[in-house]
Amino acid sequence: MGGAAGGLAAKVLGGDRRAAARLLSYLEDRDPRGTEAYREIYRKSGRAHLIGVTGPPGSGKSTLVDALVKEYRAMGHKVAVVAVDPTSPFTGGAILGDRVRMLDHTMDPGVVIRSMASRGSMGGIAPATYQAAVVYDAMGFDKVIIETVGTGQLETDIIRCAHTVAVVTMPGTGDEVQVAKAGLFEIGDIFVVNKADKDGADATRREIESMLALGSFPQGWRPPVLMAVAVEGRGAKELSELANAHREHLQKSGRGKEAELARARHVILQELAESVRERAEEALQGPLASLVSKVAARGTDASSAARELSRAL
Amino acid sequence: MGGAAGGLAAKVLGGDRRAAARLLSYLEDRDPRGTEAYREIYRKSGRAHLIGVTGPPGSGKSTLVDALVKEYRAMGHKVAVVAVDPTSPFTGGAILGDRVRMLDHTMDPGVVIRSMASRGSMGGIAPATYQAAVVYDAMGFDKVIIETVGTGQLETDIIRCAHTVAVVTMPGTGDEVQVAKAGLFEIGDIFVVNKADKDGADATRREIESMLALGSFPQGWRPPVLMAVAVEGRGAKELSELANAHREHLQKSGRGKEAELARARHVILQELAESVRERAEEALQGPLASLVSKVAARGTDASSAARELSRAL
Numbered sequence: 001m002g003g004a005a006g007g008l009a010a011k012v013l014g015g016d017r018r019a020a021a022r023l024l025s026y027l028e029d030r031d032p033r034g035t036e037a038y039r040e041i042y043r044k045s046g047r048a049h050l051i052g053v054t055g056p057p058g059s060g061k062s063t064l065v066d067a068l069v070k071e072y073r074a075m076g077h078k079v080a081v082v083a084v085d086p087t088s089p090f091t092g093g094a095i096l097g098d099r100v101r102m103l104d105h106t107m108d109p110g111v112v113i114r115s116m117a118s119r120g121s122m123g124g125i126a127p128a129t130y131q132a133a134v135v136y137d138a139m140g141f142d143k144v145i146i147e148t149v150g151t152g153q154l155e156t157d158i159i160r161c162a163h164t165v166a167v168v169t170m171p172g173t174g175d176e177v178q179v180a181k182a183g184l185f186e187i188g189d190i191f192v193v194n195k196a197d198k199d200g201a202d203a204t205r206r207e208i209e210s211m212l213a214l215g216s217f218p219q220g221w222r223p224p225v226l227m228a229v230a231v232e233g234r235g236a237k238e239l240s241e242l243a244n245a246h247r248e249h250l251q252k253s254g255r256g257k258e259a260e261l262a263r264a265r266h267v268i269l270q271e272l273a274e275s276v277r278e279r280a281e282e283a284l285q286g287p288l289a290s291l292v293s294k295v296a297a298r299g300t301d302a303s304s305a306a307r308e309l310s311r312a313l
Numbered sequence: 314m315g316g317a318a319g320g321l322a323a324k325v326l327g328g329d330r331r332a333a334a335r336l337l338s339y340l341e342d343r344d345p346r347g348t349e350a351y352r353e354i355y356r357k358s359g360r361a362h363l364i365g366v367t368g369p370p371g372s373g374k375s376t377l378v379d380a381l382v383k384e385y386r387a388m389g390h391k392v393a394v395v396a397v398d399p400t401s402p403f404t405g406g407a408i409l410g411d412r413v414r415m416l417d418h419t420m421d422p423g424v425v426i427r428s429m430a431s432r433g434s435m436g437g438i439a440p441a442t443y444q445a446a447v448v449y450d451a452m453g454f455d456k457v458i459i460e461t462v463g464t465g466q467l468e469t470d471i472i473r474c475a476h477t478v479a480v481v482t483m484p485g486t487g488d489e490v491q492v493a494k495a496g497l498f499e500i501g502d503i504f505v506v507n508k509a510d511k512d513g514a515d516a517t518r519r520e521i522e523s524m525l526a527l528g529s530f531p532q533g534w535r536p537p538v539l540m541a542v543a544v545e546g547r548g549a550k551e552l553s554e555l556a557n558a559h560r561e562h563l564q565k566s567g568r569g570k571e572a573e574l575a576r577a578r579h580v581i582l583q584e585l586a587e588s589v590r591e592r593a594e595e596a597l598q599g600p601l602a603s604l605v606s607k608v609a610a611r612g613t614d615a616s617s618a619a620r621e622l623s624r625a626l
Contacts, residue, residue: 035616042614127615257609264608264615265597269590271619276589277582284578295577296570301355302440302577303348306584 008033009040013138017112020135024114027135028128030278038131041138048080048137049247052146052162054184059168060194060230065147067236072143073110075240080136081113082129083147084158112136127270130161159187160266163259164246166190166239169208171200185211188223190242192235196227219255221246279313288312321346322353326451330425333448337427340448341441343591351444354451361393361450362560365459365475365500372481373507373543378460380549385456386423388553393449394426395442396460397471425449440583443474470583472500474576476569477559479503479552482521484513498524501536503555505548509540532568534559592626601625 011019023041026034053068055061065081072079114136116129133144148158159165167188191212193204208225217223224242228235250256284292291305324332336354339347366381368374378394385392427449429442446457461471472478480501504525506517521538530536537555541548563569597605604618 039614039617043611046611260609261605264618265594265605267615268597268604268608268618268622269593271615272593272622273586273590275616275619275623277586280582280585281578284581291581292574292578295581296573298356298359301352302580302584303588304352305577305581306588309581309585310588 009037012037012041012135013044015139020112020139021114023135024128024132027131028116028125030274038135042134045134045138048133048142048144049164049243050133050137050144050146050162051243052148052159052165052187053168054148054159054165054187055168055192055194057149059170061147061149061168064166064168064192064194064228064230064236064239065145067230067233068145068239069111070233071236071240073108077143078110078141079112080133080139080141080144081111081147082116082132082136082144083113084116084125084129084149112141126158127267127274129158130267130270133161157270161263163250163256164189164243166192166243168192168194169204170195171198171204185215189221189246190239191223191225192228192239193225194228194230194235196235197229201227220253221249221255276313280309283309283313322350325350325354325448326357328452333425333452334427336448337441337445340444341429341438343587351448355447358447358451361446361455361457362477362556363446363450363457363459363475364556365461365472365478366481367461367472367478367500368481368505368507370462372483374460374462374481377479377481377505377507377541377543377549377552378458380543380546381458381552382424383546384549384553386421390456391423391454392425393446393452393454393457394424394460395429395445395449395457396426397429397438397442397462425454439471440580440587442471443580443583446474473579476563476572477502477556479505479556481505481507482517483508484511484517498528502534502559503552504536504538505541505552506538507541507543507548509548510542514540533566534562534568589626593622596622596626 008019008023012023023034023037025031027038051068053061053065062083065083069079069081114132116125116132129146129148133146136144146159146162165187167184167190169191171193191208193201193208195201205225205227212223212225226235226238226242228239230236247256250259288309291300291308294300295302295305321332321336325336336347336350338344340351364381366374366378375396378396382392382394427445429438429445442459442461446459449457459472459475478500480498480503482504484506504521506514506521508514518538518540525536525538539548539551539555541552543549560569563572601622604613604622607613608615608618
């Protein structure tokens with residue numbers, strides 16, 4: 001363990017939030033200083049409940065997360081929120097001002113919020129999001145909420161590191177179909193119909209129930225469907241209770257250990273893919289640029305080129 | 314070149330559609346018989362115009378693609394459509410019946426349609442979609458349309474193999490925001506406001522224009538915004554003309570060659586990532602399963618485990 005990394009890890013574990021913010025930036029940038037400190041911190045993690053909240057844009061995820069944070073605070077939990085905000089090079093930052101609503105909590109030392117910038121590149125964001133959750137876990141935040149827009153494979157990938165996943169929809173937008181298309185039925189442990197005071201809320205609930213009726217639940221947990229009106233805080237308490245019940249189920253059924261192994265495998269593969277990609281990108285810019293030209297000119301195909309690249313790395 | 318693979322490649326290049334369908338299944342399954350035949354076919358490709366059509370669910374992409382196919386057929390082009398339909402293990406197949414609308418074309422030898430099943434696994438679908446486009450290109454289809462739900466990174470990844478990308482939105486659904494969030498502003502060459510007979514179409518157009526106004530277009534192509542009513546076929550002709558204009562721009566500006574190199578690099582990296590993932594998954598199920606347990610037990614962290622795995626592979 002390097003002295004500097006040891007120092008950074010110790011600071012973070014001691015509760016230093018500035019140090020934690022620096023570490024998370026290192027991790028996002030895949031800076032080696034972060035890797036070293038993280039190694040130490042990871043070993044101290046594993047106590048928090050990681051809760052994923054996902055759903056289509058506009059379903060009111062952030063408002064629900066906000067209400068859930070209040071609920072958990074009232075119960076005395078320390079809460080961390082890790083939110084993946086898509087960004088655009090055109091706007092130069094997060095497009096939605098969702099996080100603004102959370103400013104209430106910013107003076108509360110029992111709450112920490114981190115926005116992950118999903119930059120252009122593919123691989124980095126999923127591992128960095130998980131690492132941020134682990135860092136807060138090791139710092140003693142016992143509820144870590146991971147919030148993503150649930151619309152694609154990348155988001156599904158991110159949310160897979162949570163223990164309990166809540167999928168949020170709203171009535172009258174065909175959200176159920178969108179949820180199904182994004183593969184969220186497979187990963188939801190709890191379904192929330194938000195904005196349940198709107199027309200069509202019952203129909204949406206029924207649609208979700210009928211999709212769920214097609215599933216078998218060999219693990220013994222049948223995802224409940226919760227009606228919520230997050231802007232009024234309605235449903236947040238029930239959500240926290242369902243999340244607790246799910247966690248208890250994981251622990252009692254032994255399913256939690258199994259999930260932990262699946263998560264470990266998933267994260268190792270992510271790390272491996274990312275490091276291979278980094279090395280390969282460098283090689284293709286430099287010594288192996290000729291491979292790119294050769295494929296572009298149809299002199300060889302990509303999988304033959306990948307094999308050559310793989311041998312050279 | 315193996316005899317069997319040579320035989321399959323020759324059949325496909327000779328226009329045998331059953332052979333092509335078999336090859337595409339091999340490629341989706343990453344069956345070595347596919348890899349070999351593809352190698353030969355790839356070298357014969359590079360003539361078709363690859364057109365990506367993407368946008369949020371419900372924007373009417375499939376209807377627009379349908380209209381575009383009719384337009385291209387009327388002009389005498391041979392058209393292939395490669396559509397990525399998200400599937401769900403719950404429903405056991407594609408959720409949307411979009412493709413049914415295309416049945417008109419199925420008796421037309423100048424049109425071929427392939428639905429790619431996006432299975433649970435992450436990596437495979439993007440390379441297989443590109444490979445399907447290449448196969449049709451080599452078979453002499455001169456317009457190859459790649460259609461995906463444009464909501465996440467995976468879809469962006471798929472669509473990056475197209476020469477010309479049309480991003481489809483519809484009025485009054487906040488689609489512009491969704492488009493921005495999905496990072497589609499960066500990849501769109503043409504924007505289509507579909508269902509332009511609905512209220513709010515002009516507002517949507519203005520929003521897109523104002524987002525585009527924030528961009529600089531050093532390549533000399535400023536994406537046009539087209540109004541369309543795909544169910545009536547309105548806008549399809551204009552879309553085909555804009556796509557042609559974009560292709561001409563690529564050729565004249567030299568930007569096409571640059572894009573070809575970027576595409577080659579991207580595809581090589583995809584292939585490499587996929588093959589590394591395959592080998593790593595096997596190793597983690599087998600000889601290196603202990604690494605997974607060790608990470609789950611916090612005995613080491615994922616990136617250290619990935620390094621060990623990388624050395625062992």
